[in-house]
Structure formats: structure tokens, C-alpha cells
Amino acid sequence: MAAKKILILTASIGSGHIKAAEAVAQELKRQQPETEIVTVDFMARSTSFWHWLTKKIYLEMLNFVPNLYDVFYKLSSSETGGSCGKNMFAYFMLPVFERLQHELQPDGIICTHPFPAGTVSLWKEKHQSNLPLSVVMTDYSLHQMWLCSGVENYFMATEAMRQAMVEQGFAAENLHVTGIPISSEVLNLPNKAELRRGLGLGQExxxxxxxxxxxxxxxxxxxxxxxxxxxxxxTLLVIAGRNSQLQQQAEDFAEGSHHTIRVWGYTEEVRKLMGVADLLITKPGALTISEAFALGTPMLLHDPIPGPETENAVYATKHGAAVWLHPGEKLAGAVEEIFHGNCLEKMHEQALQSAKPLASQDIVKIILRSAGFWAGHRE
Known part of the structure; x- marks a missing residue:
């Protein structure tokens, strides 16, 4: 049997969708070494200037008018609004997928963002194609933008999301509560004490x-x-990402602080740094939360992007693995309260109980045993 080719479509709107795609690709290569895997960032400039420009506008909107995004998110949460938004983006992005499909001729597609998922769904409908399509949701709540026809397998974080899709008429056998895929690196990290020694951090x-x-x-x-x-x-560890201005500000602040502060820009060591931390202070991105769950790292969540990140914060807080700092609440007081008594230990245990560290493995096993994948779609 000829080697299969899998196209993974993701989107660099935040890092979570990319990380999920990387985790699935890594596991596919482990379980099916002969499979050719091609990962494409649907919003990269190299893929499409217009897609990239749409992303830039979106990010500017988040910076300057976050409440406007909240309005769009809520409008598209309804069945009618979600369908309109999804179709608008799908028709806009369809020519790019048609080019990719012609160039790559994949045997199956996996999407970790709703934009390419809706676009592939539309393409399948227009061409009456049986090309196998799997969709990996990267949120802890269900949103209509994710919901498409022609999807062979849906993978999601919670049973509540699955039940909501069943109620909307999706076939239960196509819906899989696997959790959100994270890198296998998380499972193979040394213990906290060893990680701290490796980074030159004290234990006290x-x-x-x-x-x-x-x-x-x-x-x-x-x-x-x-x-x-x-x-x-x-000891404060700061990851500034690709924000060079923030990195310089943090480094300047460290010079006058009575705490020990170490600063990184963009780094591949994020999971190790999460592994050494007693507490993670962050925005509630779904992949960040999923990795923190797997590592048992308690979280203090703040400044969620209106919409999905707010729902992520609700989920992590409800499960006892995080504290959500609302506007007007004092961060220093919240940290001191978390450090008091056995609160950290309780949050650590609740995080581990909420984790689904084998999500990537489970997702790939289901995809590989799908009849559609092995049967192929070409005439």
C-alpha cells in the first residue's frame, strides 16, 4: 500500500492552534512513520497575503478594541450568526485551499482552527468529495464557528461539548472526547527538583x-x-515571547527588584519553565491550560480575550486548578492567598485530575483506524 499523505491545516492566531497541530503531527509520525505529513499555516503570509492581512487586522482589533471582538464572538455563537460567519470566511479562503489541494493531493486532512475547517467543508460540498476530514477543537467551550458538515471525526475537550453537538444533530459516533492535544515532551520532563537544578534555580x-x-x-x-x-x-520567570519591548522592560525592572527575575524572549523551553513553577500567571489560552493541567501547575488567570479565553478561565477555575483574577482584584493579595496553607497542593491535585495528557495519542489512533482514511478518496 502506498504511503498516505496527511495535510494538517492550522492558523497562527495565537500559538495554541499551532501547538496542537505540532502535537498531532509528532504523534502521527510516531505511530505511522511512513505517512507523509504536511503542515500548513492557513494564515501565514507565505500561504496567502490576504489571509495574513486578515490575521493582522484581527490582532490589531484585540489590542485596541477588545470589546468589539466580544460582540463578534457573541453574534457568531448563535446558529444563524455562526453559519453566516463561517460561510463568509470559507468562501473568502476557498481559492487558497483549492490551490493547496491541487498541489498536495492529500489523502486526509486535519484542522486545528475553524477557518480552514469551514473552508475544507465547503470544498467537499462543492466537489461532492469524500476526502476524510478531522477537526481538532482547541477550546474548552463549544462555538458554532467550529461546526461543519462533512467532518469524519471531531475531537474535543469535554463531555459537555460532545453533548451539545449531539443535541444539534451531529452523529455521536463521530464525536470524541479526547482532550486538547499537547506535546509528548510534557510527559517526559524530569521532576521539578531536577528541572530547577538544570536551570540553576534554588529549591527554597x-x-x-x-x-x-x-x-x-x-x-x-x-x-x-x-x-x-x-x-x-x-523567583520570577518571565517569558516575553516575540515582544522585544516587553522583554527589555522586564529586564530593566529586574535590576531594581528585590525578587530574582529571569527573562526570556521567544523560547522553546516553555514546558520546562512551566515544570519548575509553583504558580503560573498567564492569560487563559486553552493549550497553556492543557499543558498546565498535565504538569499539575496551579494557575492565576487574568485578562482573558473576550470569548473563548473567558470560557477557558471559567473551566479551569470551576475545576479547582486555577484562580481567576477579575478586574479590580489585587494580584499580590491573590498570590499570597494561594501560597497560604495547602492551597497550592490542592490546586496541583485538581490540575492533574483535569489533565488529558494522552490526547494526541488517542486522536491519532482514531484517525488511523478510520475507514475513510484507509479506503482513500481518489477514483
Whole structure:
């Protein structure tokens, strides 16, 4: 049998969709080494200038008018609004997928973002194609933008999401509660003490990791100022991402702080840094939460992007693995409360109980045993 080719379509809107695609690709290669895997960022400039420009406008909107995005998110949450939004983006992006499909001729497609998922769904409908399509949802809540026809397998984080899709008429056998895929690196990390030794960190101080995704969002400079109010000496690890201005601000702040502060820009060591932390202060991205669950890292969540990140914060808080800092609440006081008594230990246990560390393995097993994948779609 000829080797299969799998096309993974993702989108660099935040880092979570990309990380999920990488985790699935890594596991596909492990379970099916002869399979050819091609991963395409649907929103990259190299894929399409117009897709890239759409992404840039979206990110600017988040920076300057976050409430406007909240309105769009809520409007598209309804069945009618979601269908209109999904179709608008699908028709806009269809020519790019038609080019990719012609060039690559994949035997199956996996999407980790709703834009390419809706586009492939539309293409299948227009061409009456049986090309196998799997969709990996990267949120802890269901949104109509994810829901398409012609999807052979849906993978999701929670049973509540599955039940909601069943109620909307999706076939239960196509819906799989696997969790959100994370890298196998998380499962193979050394213990906390060993990680700290490797990074040259002492064992006696509490370690807090501050991060805001690859774009360095989330008010990290303000967080550092708040943490300076805590008298107890701490070790603060700051990941500024690709935000060079934030990196310089954090490095300047470290010179006058009574805490020990170490700063990284964009780094591949995020999971190790999460592994050494007693507490993670971050925006509630779904992949970040999933990795923190697997590592048992308690979280203090703040400044969610209206919409999906708010739902992610609700989920993690409801399960006892995180504290959600709302506007007006004092960060320093929240940290001191978390460090009091056995709160950290309880949050650690709740995080581990919420984890689905084998999501990538389960997703790939289901895809590989799908009849559509092995039968192929070509005449």
C-alpha cells in the first residue's frame, strides 16, 4: 500500500492552534512513520497575503478594541450568526485551499482552527468529495464557528461539548472526547527538583512563571509591579515571547527588584519553565491550560480575550486548578492567598485530575483506524 499523505491545516492566531497541530503531527509520525505529513499555516503570509492581512487586522482589533471582538464572538455563537460567519470566511479562503489541494493531493486532512475547517467543508460540498476530514477543537467551550458538515471525526475537550453537538444533530459516533492535544515532551520532563537544578534555580524560594503567549500579551509589566509588593523573596520567570519591548522592560525592572527575575524572549523551553513553577500567571489560552493541567501547575488567570479565553478561565477555575483574577482584584493579595496553607497542593491535585495528557495519542489512533482514511478518496 502506498504511503498516505496527511495535510494538517492550522492558523497562527495565537500559538495554541499551532501547538496542537505540532502535537498531532509528532504523534502521527510516531505511530505511522511512513505517512507523509504536511503542515500548513492557513494564515501565514507565505500561504496567502490576504489571509495574513486578515490575521493582522484581527490582532490589531484585540489590542485596541477588545470589546468589539466580544460582540463578534457573541453574534457568531448563535446558529444563524455562526453559519453566516463561517460561510463568509470559507468562501473568502476557498481559492487558497483549492490551490493547496491541487498541489498536495492529500489523502486526509486535519484542522486545528475553524477557518480552514469551514473552508475544507465547503470544498467537499462543492466537489461532492469524500476526502476524510478531522477537526481538532482547541477550546474548552463549544462555538458554532467550529461546526461543519462533512467532518469524519471531531475531537474535543469535554463531555459537555460532545453533548451539545449531539443535541444539534451531529452523529455521536463521530464525536470524541479526547482532550486538547499537547506535546509528548510534557510527559517526559524530569521532576521539578531536577528541572530547577538544570536551570540553576534554588529549591527554597517559590517560583512564579509569567507568560502571555507567543505575542507577550497579558499585562506582564503591570504584574511585575504588583508582585513587587510581596515581601517574601520570590523567583520570577518571565517569558516575553516575540515582544522585544516587553522583554527589555522586564529586564530593566529586574535590576531594581528585590525578587530574582529571569527573562526570556521567544523560547522553546516553555514546558520546562512551566515544570519548575509553583504558580503560573498567564492569560487563559486553552493549550497553556492543557499543558498546565498535565504538569499539575496551579494557575492565576487574568485578562482573558473576550470569548473563548473567558470560557477557558471559567473551566479551569470551576475545576479547582486555577484562580481567576477579575478586574479590580489585587494580584499580590491573590498570590499570597494561594501560597497560604495547602492551597497550592490542592490546586496541583485538581490540575492533574483535569489533565488529558494522552490526547494526541488517542486522536491519532482514531484517525488511523478510520475507514475513510484507509479506503482513500481518489477514483
Amino acid at each position: 524560594r517559590k517560583v512564579i512563571l509569567l507568560m502571555g503567549g507567543g505575542l507577550g500579551l497579558g499585562g506582564i509589566e503591570r504584574t511585575l509591579q504588583e508582585l513587587e509588593k510581596i515581601e517574601q523573596p520570590l
